[in-house]
Amino acid sequence: MTKETTPVRLSDYRAPDYAIDTVSLDFSLAPTATQVTAQLAMRPNTPGAPLVLDGDEVKLIAISINEEYIPSSAYEATPQQLTIKAPPREPFTLEIVTEINPKANTKLMGLYLSNGNYCTQCEAEGFRRITYFLDRPDVLAVYTTRIEASKAAAPVLLSNGNRIDGGDIPGTTRHFAVWHDPFPKPSYLFAAVAGDLGLVEDSFTTMSGREVALHIYCEHGKEARCAYAMDALKRSMRWDETAFGREYDLDIFMIVAVSDFNMGAMENKGLNVFNDKYVLADPDIATDADYAGIETVIAHEYFHNWTGDRITCRDWFQLCLKEGLTVFRDQEFSSDERSRGVKRIADVRTLLARQFPEDAGPLAHPVRPEVYSEINNFYTATVYDKGAEVIRMLKAILGEDGFRAGMDLYFERHDGQAVTIEDFLASFADATGKDLSQFKLWYSQAGTPEVTAEGRYDARRQTYSLSLKQSIPPTPGQQTKSPMHIPVRFGLVGPNGADLAFTSATGGGVEDDVIHLTEAAQTIVFEGVSAPPVPSLLRGFSAPVKIATGLSQTDQLFLLRTDADAFNRWRASQQIAIQTLIAETAAVRSGAQSKLDPAFVDALAEVAEDDSLEPAFRAQILQLPGEADIAREIGHDVDPAAIAGARKRLMAMVASRIGKRLAELAERTGNVGDYSPDAASAGRRALANAALALTVGQAAPEAIGRVVARFESADNMTDRLAALSILASNGFEERIAALETFQDRYRDDPLGLDKWLMLEAVVPLETTLDRVKALTTHPAFSLTNPNRIRALIGGFAGSNQTQFNRPDGAGYDFFADFVLDLDKRNPQTAARLLVSFRSWKALEAGRRALAEKALRRIAASDSLSSDTRDIVTRTLA
């Protein structure tokens, strides 16, 4: 039966009736029956209030207060809750003994087994699957954890903090370790790990000269693949010191890589647990993108130590307080470590691909939601990525120094606390004297604001007037909205490509190179403008909005060639490509001739060949919008087949017009020498591979042969996968043998096989659905491993536009069956997969009806998890 869930509302927040000052945990580990003894130092905030502790699938063995067993009439226990009716009015010790079954834990929340190793995942509400507890982030306690296990099965015993004791248990085959974490923390940051793991050790000296031991634990034999993660960790630790003045605080920092993990990684205090795909890398197994991802996630989890752990969230509505801020911090770190301009383009690509569709569909919600039925479903692109954009805007509005002053005050004021967005913003307002009340709307109003711009140049008066308007579309539960504070970074580009000066700007809101758009409509008059400018607006994507500039293709081509802002050069290229592809999609649908304009294609080649530009940037320019990008921009009555057809026509034109030049470019940039994951060599590989991808649009045997040759001669995963991906994503015959070779090569390497599964799933042919179905029973696939599921099923539903959206609905049906089945085992992963339907309402009528039917079938199941129930209900609403 579906678990009843009453929605939780931000407005209902109440401080807890009890505080828990210390927690002493004792784990006696066994695969099917682990005993947990929890001793809690309870302190009433509301003396006499019943004590209601959360539980989830836990079995109560014993309970005592102040070392005396209490009669069963004094409490009520269900697997979901433990209520002590009349607890002492003075501080007391509560001891609870529970039994749990890690082996049966397929939800991967709480204590579970991954490849025979014990590990925990407690965010958001997993701790209650270990013991009954006040499992909420505003209950902060100091933890001491004793773990006892078989010495042979689990030589490694880890928990948060510093290790204070350990040894053999005489007369047994078991041993123990005791860990103490002096920093008060909420239960969601608790972690314990036990198993037979390999170890890589290093150390770091902090800015005040303290020596910190660094340990990365992984499967035996994979130690060498941890080197890059270790390096990224040390760079992250140094960066947080220099960029934010934040020093690490324990004697040891540990990372454990596990194979079965619902998410990317988890910032448990002093003991981060990682999905192994964000730790393990070597040139044969990881692409440049994987290396960059590892760097980012390692940094992200480490940065949480201050933004998340030392200062945490009062309640789960404040999730963006830690996540948006920490994503912003990891983005800044990677920008400093790599190319800032290219990193920005990559981050905006992610935002556009993941967050914009969310904001435009039925699952739209504010960066700080006000109601949820299942918190697991709010680890979203909106909370994370739009949340980071909000911090970025805050910095744009306050300036570098104001932002840093606000951050410093935040750390100083709230260290050791569980706080809110209001507390966060107050630190910035108080540090800078700025009024952030309008800015705060970014946290409460969902939907992507739409900005339109219209400019007029008056040659006689030498004035340029720019009218900006903003509106925010309705989203679920929010019909009308107020104007927001949108920082629009800009330049007025003159005929020679340089920014024009102006003597004054009237009409309000201009500060340096930022227009502060705060009204529904604002007109700015720039005086002393010597020539007609082309406005370059939203430079660096200074706000997460859609902007219609009304610029002609000629003006956009001009910006593509000359804009001083690299981001807007890229943006111009994307804009032109998208407009072209939208028009071409309409042509395909109406059976009309191609309308493609070669001017754009020539400009692409020109930029790609410009050796004065960074290769990584040129690679970004060459990455034409994908089918999903085009669908998103079309926004309604979407026909995925027509979009694919239009894109094919463009690819054919590109290949015929500039294919030769691009093949030469690929040849001359592609041979980088011995593999190194550094940003510069990665950029050259990216350029070569992006160029190569644009040579096959006519399916010419010579072009395909070149790709096959590249696949065969590649000496690293980046080039091997790039070539294979060209063969697979175009559905070329040659993919079959190549996929076979690839699968064979990575036979014993799950992370390699994930790449194979993914590519099998994205082949844009009618046969793919059957292939994907067949692969669900392939030995390399596993119904219990989230990475395998995301690769194959996530790849199919998320990256194969034409086959997931088959006109006969068979793609939806298969997917619905899969989600229903998975939901019984791992609801969190099932619900996340189901998000692939988030844009179903934008489809053309035929597919929309079929998608709705599949969704209704899921909704009709009476045994759905609360996770999947929540997503399907909101998606259909």
Ligand code: PHE
């Ligand atoms: N808090 C983790 C992060 O952002 C993500 C996560 C959430 C992991 C929930 C597991 C469960 O780094």
Ligand code: ZN
């Ligand atoms: Zn995070």
